[in-house]
Amino acid sequence: MRSKLYKPSLYFFSFLIMVVCVFPFYWAIVSSLKTGSDLFKVEFIPNTIALSNFIEIFKEQPFGRNILNSVFVAVGTVSISLLLAVSAAYALGRVRFRGRSALLLSILSISMFPQVAILSGMFELIRTLNLYDNLLGLVFSYMTFTLPFTTWILTTFMKQLPREIEEAAIMDGASTFTICTKIFLPLLWPALVTTGLLAFIAAWNEFLYALTFTVESQSRTVPVAIALMTGASEFELPWGKIMAASVVVTLPLIVLVLIFQRQIVSGLTAGAVKG
Numbered sequence: 001m002r003s004k005l006y007k008p009s010l011y012f013f014s015f016l017i018m019v020v021c022v023f024p025f026y027w028a029i030v031s032s033l034k035t036g037s038d039l040f041k042v043e044f045i046p047n048t049i050a051l052s053n054f055i056e057i058f059k060e061q062p063f064g065r066n067i068l069n070s071v072f073v074a075v076g077t078v079s080i081s082l083l084l085a086v087s088a089a090y091a092l093g094r095v096r097f098r099g100r101s102a103l104l105l106s107i108l109s110i111s112m113f114p115q116v117a118i119l120s121g122m123f124e125l126i127r128t129l130n131l132y133d134n135l136l137g138l139v140f141s142y143m144t145f146t147l148p149f150t151t152w153i154l155t156t157f158m159k160q161l162p163r164e165i166e167e168a169a170i171m172d173g174a175s176t177f178t179i180c181t182k183i184f185l186p187l188l189w190p191a192l193v194t195t196g197l198l199a200f201i202a203a204w205n206e207f208l209y210a211l212t213f214t215v216e217s218q219s220r221t222v223p224v225a226i227a228l229m230t231g232a233s234e235f236e237l238p239w240g241k242i243m244a245a246s247v248v249v250t251l252p253l254i255v256l257v258l259i260f261q262r263q264i265v266s267g268l269t270a271g272a273v274k275g
Contacts (some may be wrong), residue, residue, distance in 0.1 A: 025250060032244035039239050042239040053244035057114070057229075063245065065218055069135055073205040073210075073221060076139040077146055078196050085150035085195070090180050090262070092151070094166065104155060111148040115208050118144065126213055133215045133256030141209045157182065157191040193260050201253055217261040222249045 031039060035050045057063045092104050122141055131137030161184060169179045185192070207223040214220050220228075226245045229238055257264065 002040075025247075028243045028246050028250075032240060032247050041092055053238075054248070055242040057241050057245050057248070060241075061225065061229075062218055063222075063225060063248075066220050066222045067249065069219065070204055070221040070223075073135055073138045073142065075199050076135075077142040077203040078199045080139065081143055081146040081150045082154075082192060082196055082197055083205055084147060085154050086180065086185070086192075088151045089154035089158045092155045092178075092185065100221060104152070107148045108152050111152075115145065119208065119212060122209070124181050132213060133219050134213075135219065137213050138206075138210060138221070138233075141213060142203045142206060146202060150195045150199055153195045154188065154191055157188055161187055190264075197256060197260060197264060200256070204249075204253065 007019055025037070029047055030044065032053050033046050033049045033051070034041075034043075035052055038048070088107075092100060102107070102195055120244060126132050126137045127140060129137070129140070131140060165183060167186075169183055174183070198233070206221075207227065210221045210224045211227070214224065217225070222245070226249070229242055
């Protein structure tokens with residue numbers, strides 16, 4: 001009896017989870033294809049399809065520039081975070097020194113603070129470095145939550161690599177830089193893709209720092225640009241344009257996940273089963 005109910009229950013709950021996860025994005029697509037009073041009609045399949053919302057978000061504001069800003073900030077944040085995290089992970093995962101565990105816990109504890117708790121201090125630092133209303137300032141500030149995460153995850157993966165590989169490379173005369181770049185990096189590829197993609201999503205969707213550290217519309221990232229969209233009056237929100245913009249900025253994330261889905265699964269499951 002238990003075996004007969006297992007598969008139907010599994011399929012039912014899997015379908016339920018899929019609907020809960022996918023339906024908001026589907027409804028955003030449906031709403032982005034509506035205009036006027038049709039936005040307030042409950043239609044799972046719109047009778048008429050209008051692409052005016054997608055056209056207007058690029059005409060009425062520099063939304064294309066905002067997308068490029070988000071790409072620059074997210075790619076820059078991920079690149080610098082992974083570069084520093086790989087170096088730190090090698091030291092924390094392969095080199096034995098006093099206080100290593102305390103240092104690793106300190107790095108993890110940094111990510112436990114909410115962004116608003118360090119916002120005032122970060123604002124003063126950004127202004128002192130003359131990075132206010134500058135995309136480099138966003139890259140610098142985003143590393144406060146991406147670098148601890150990537151360092152912690154990569155250190156965990158680095159510890160699981162067999163020491164025999166490193167010892168054999170040392171016997172062959174390989175330097176530390178060669179071991180890290182030529183031997184460990186290929187083995188860490190699934191972990192790099194997984195952590196890099198998660199850091200990219202966090203940087204792409206970040207709102208608080210982007211709202212605080214940018215002023216001009218040309219310097220804004222897409223979350224801030226969408227939040228500041230206004231309608232014909234101050235109290236009217238253009239829901240169709242907001243949904244269209246949300247669809248546009250969500251599609252790149254979906255494409256990245258589909259491209260790297262095998263590496264993501266490998267990175268998330270690596271180390272789960274020891275052979």
